[in-house]
Amino acid sequence: MEHFDVIVVGAGLSGIGAAWHLKTLCPNKTFAILEGRDAIGGTWDLFRYPGIRSDSDMYTLGYRFKPWREAKAIADGPSIRAYVRETASENGIDRHIRFNHKVKRANWSGADARWTVEAETGADKRIVRFTCNFLFMCSGYYSYAAGHDPDFSGRDSFQGRIVHPQFWPEDLDYKNKRVVVIGSGATAVTLVPSMAETAAHVTMLQRSPTYIVSRPGEDGIANWLRRRLPAKLAYMITRWKNVLMGMYFFHLTRTRPQKVKQTLLKIVRDELGPDYDIDAHFNPRYNPWDQRLCLVPDSDLFEALRKGKASVVTDTIDRFTPNGIKLASGKELEADIVVTATGLKLELLGGMQVAIDGVPVNMTKTMAYKGMMYSGVPNLASAFGYTNASWTLKCDLTCEYVCRLLNYMDARGFKQVIAHRDPTVEEAPWLPLSSGYIQRAADILPKQGTKQPWRLYQNYIRDLLMLRHGRLVDGTLEFSSPPAQAKPQYALAAE
Numbered sequence: 023m024e025h026f027d028v029i030v031v032g033a034g035l036s037g038i039g040a041a042w043h044l045k046t047l048c049p050n051k052t053f054a055i056l057e058g059r060d061a062i063g064g065t066w067d068l069f070r071y072p073g074i075r076s077d078s079d080m081y082t083l084g085y086r087f088k089p090w091r092e093a094k095a096i097a098d099g100p101s102i103r104a105y106v107r108e109t110a111s112e113n114g115i116d117r118h119i120r121f122n123h124k125v126k127r128a129n130w131s132g133a134d135a136r137w138t139v140e141a142e143t144g145a146d147k148r149i150v151r152f153t154c155n156f157l158f159m160c161s162g163y164y165s166y167a168a169g170h171d172p173d174f175s176g177r178d179s180f181q182g183r184i185v186h187p188q189f190w191p192e193d194l195d196y197k198n199k200r201v202v203v204i205g206s207g208a209t210a211v212t213l214v215p216s217m218a219e220t221a222a223h224v225t226m227l228q229r230s231p232t233y234i235v236s237r238p239g240e241d242g243i244a245n246w247l248r249r250r251l252p253a254k255l256a257y258m259i260t261r262w263k264n265v266l267m268g269m270y271f272f273h274l275t276r277t278r279p280q281k282v283k284q285t286l287l288k289i290v291r292d293e294l295g296p297d298y299d300i301d302a303h304f305n306p307r308y309n310p311w312d313q314r315l316c317l318v319p320d321s322d323l324f325e326a327l328r329k330g331k332a333s334v335v336t337d338t339i340d341r342f343t344p345n346g347i348k349l350a351s352g353k354e355l356e357a358d359i360v361v362t363a364t365g366l367k368l369e370l371l372g373g374m375q376v377a378i379d380g381v382p383v384n385m386t387k388t389m390a391y392k393g394m395m396y397s398g399v400p401n402l403a404s405a406f407g408y409t410n411a412s413w414t415l416k417c418d419l420t421c422e423y424v425c426r427l428l429n430y431m432d433a434r435g436f437k438q439v440i441a442h443r444d445p446t447v448e449e450a451p452w453l454p455l456s457s458g459y460i461q462r463a464a465d466i467l468p469k470q471g472t473k474q475p476w477r478l479y480q481n482y483i484r485d486l487l488m489l490r491h492g493r494l495v496d497g498t499l500e501f502s503s504p505p506a507q508a509k510p511q512y513a514l515a516a517e
């Protein structure tokens with residue numbers, strides 16, 4: 023069995039970032055990346071629907087260590103994929119990746135202070151095993167095998183084509199076709215203007231509205247700075263500008279939700295004119311940032327609506343019919359193609375089963391420590407980004423923290439670290455959004471706690487101070503070595 027100091031699971035944005043941090047901050051550590059698919063890039067390789075792009079800016083979605091050099095701040099999928107691949111190749115990370123290794127199980131041996139990781143590989147799903155001292159899960163947050171696809175009644179009777187954005191068929195020809203996109207999340211608002219360019223008409227069919235904000239696709243200040251300053255400095259300034267602006271806006275949504283709501287609705291009204299029924303189609307029932315805000319670059323969605331190439335219908339699906347979709351209002355939407363942009367299926371730790379000394383761990387009973395480790399589970403961390411800001415901001419900090427932890431353990435001769443749950447800390451839902459896909463997954467997610475270090479503040483500056491500069495030995499983490507190899511035994515709150 024091959025052994026590594028660290029096994030990283032996943033070669034997406036987070037996994038490649040984790041590898042960079044390991045190479046840079048823990049140069050003596052051996053590591054491998056086990057990747058279930060045959061490509062680097064994760065989300066940015068999987069999703070191929072028309073118009074696929076980020077919905078947060080690349081100065082914060084990009085890595086802290088690698089400037090985003092393109093003019094567009096809201097970037098298309100292929101450019102992001104190229105950025106992740108370039109990071110892997112220019113740092114020799116690609117050599118560490120084992121493609122087509124889908125990790126299924128990990129068992130921790132307390133006696134050896136090691137994980138045995140089982141992965142399926144090849145067409146015959148052969149099981150291969152590796153051991154490692156530390157397991158770093160960079161497997162994203164949703165199932166790659168299936169999206170969320172509600173079982174609409176009459177679906178089989180529909181004579182057109184039904185497509186889920188996660189599995190976009192290369193051969194789909196929608197030119198001059200009538201398209202209905204079900205959903206109003208980030209994917210729907212991306213697809214609608216993009217498909218509307220050549221389709222006969224695109225209808226965005228939503229059960230209820232979402233907040234939609236338009237932002238310039240290019241960041242004028244970032245591009246101005248890049249022309250005048252060294253790339254790294256310009257990137258750092260823009261990154262901080264966007265972090266602070268994002269935090270300020272989020273703070274306003276918490277402290278003055280009605281004011282923010284009115285401002286957002288006014289912007290949509292200015293885009294679509296006084297005659298458009300904003301209340302019916304763009305006025306959500308919840309407050310801004312109770313669910314993720316949808317960003318559209320350069321008003322592309324509003325432009326498609328203004329030109330009549332696309333329209334929005336707010337109604338409930340009664341059933342599919344041979345020609346389209348019958349709505350609860352009695353109206354029928356005729357369609358040649360229906361796109362079910364109904365969302366993702368959340369999945370924790372890439373669907374991997376975790377066991378400790380052969381006893382399965384119920385991850386929903388664990389509490390997340392600093393949003394990355396899990397109570398009672400030794401030597402395992404996961405990269406999980408923000409819900410109210412770019413994913414990579416948190417993942418970069420998580421990677422730095424994991425490297426600090428590994429270096430600390432090496433220096434003191436500790437083999438294992440475990441976060442012990444504090445029985446006085448109350449449980450709270452892990453993710454603070456009211457979005458359907460998060461509520462549906464409530465029973466598969468771990469919990470967060472009501473106070474530090476168990477509470478998730480979704481706040482970059484707070485996390486930066488805690489993860490980059492905070493004490494590792496905090497009375498919650500227990501560092502130890504298994505008795506057979508024990509030199510220093512316990513160092514609980516000793517330093």
Ligand SMILES: Cc1cc2nc3c(=O)[nH]c(=O)nc-3n(C[C@H](O)[C@H](O)[C@H](O)COP(=O)(O)OP(=O)(O)OC[C@H]3O[C@@H](n4cnc5c(N)ncnc54)[C@H](O)[C@@H]3O)c2cc1C
Binds near residue numbers: 066123125162
């Ligand atoms: C369409 C779309 C747009 C998005 N846009 C944004 C945005 O603009 N801004 C933002 O902040 N976030 C966005 N997100 C969230 C996005 O997923 C993250 O930004 C980021 O790409 C996640 O990177 P990751 O590497 O953590 O996970 P992923 O990109 O999901 O990569 C995980 C990798 O792990 C592999 N893997 C999973 N399970 C296993 C296993 N058991 N064994 C082996 N390998 C495994 C997968 O094959 C994959 O390669 C978006 C998500 C989607 C779906």
